[in-house]
Amino acid sequence: MGGAGSGRGFQGGRATTSEMLALDVRRVQRDGLLLPGRASTWKWARNGEKVASIQMRAEAGRVILDYSSRSNGGEWQAIEYPVSLEWTGCTLGGRRAWFLCPGKGCGRRVAILFGGSIFACRHCHKLVYACQREDANYRALRRSDRIRDRLGWPAGIANPDGGKPKGMHWRTFERLTAEHDAFVQVSLAATVKRFALRI
Structure with a gap:
């Protein structure tokens, strides 16, 4: 089986967004998981099998992410940190939530955070879209x-x-x-x- 970069059209370079776990605030909001006091588990699956999960706890103006991560097959480490939320008005009423990227020195307003040692925006992870390769x-x-x-x-x-x-x-x-x-x-x-x- 090919790894990252194998397959048609590969031009080398950075990893793509489709290769990473994605946490989409639009889906989280649609499922009602941003209401303060709500605790939930978000799961990712490939071919019907669970590959990862993350615990989320909503508070006023932020969510707390809680999960375990390991680098290069090392020991699992428990990680917990807040991700601030920002809200904008929608044209036809209501409000839309955004994550403020928790990456060091970033703070970008984004809809999707990508998993790694920390969930951060695609810029912090230096990701490109698959079509860019x-x-x-x-x-x-x-x-x-x-x-x-x-x-x-x-x-x-x-x-x-x-x-x-x-x-x-x-x-x-x-x-x-x-x-x-x-x-x-x-x-x-x-x-x-x-x-x-x-x-």
């Missing part, structure tokens, strides 16, 4: 597949194109197929260039 070929393939999905066509540029979906305006269909064809051309050009360099 894609080369031109795979980025074009991903974008063409997104359009194919919207058009109801099978994924993959080697598969035949389908027709216009029922109810879609012709102008929209023509715009999407033109974008799709442009992404296919970019992908094919990148593939030809890659194989030309290897010959």
Whole structure:
């Protein structure tokens, strides 16, 4: 099995956000876990199996994170610290919660904290989004597949194109197929260039 950095489109460099445990304040708020006095356990699973969990205790203006962590297979250490919250008003009423990153000297207002020895923002962990590590070929393939999905066509540029979906305006269909064809051309050009360099 490949580790971090294996797989298609890898360009080397920093770890991605998708490789880390993510604690999303929007989901925590939606589940009512930010009410002062609430204590809860947040769990992460892969393929239906629990891989990690964290205890959260909500207080006025902050949550207390409580979990165990270890570095490089060392001893487990109990970690507990507060993460401050900030609230902003929503356009149609209500309030939205944000984490204030507890990373040393950071304090950024963020929706997601990523796990490590400390839960912090992606900047503190020096993370990039997975799409930032894609080369031109795979980025074009991903974008063409997104359009194919919207058009109801099978994924993959080697598969035949389908027709216009029922109810879609012709102008929209023509715009999407033109974008799709442009992404296919970019992908094919990148593939030809890659194989030309290897010959």
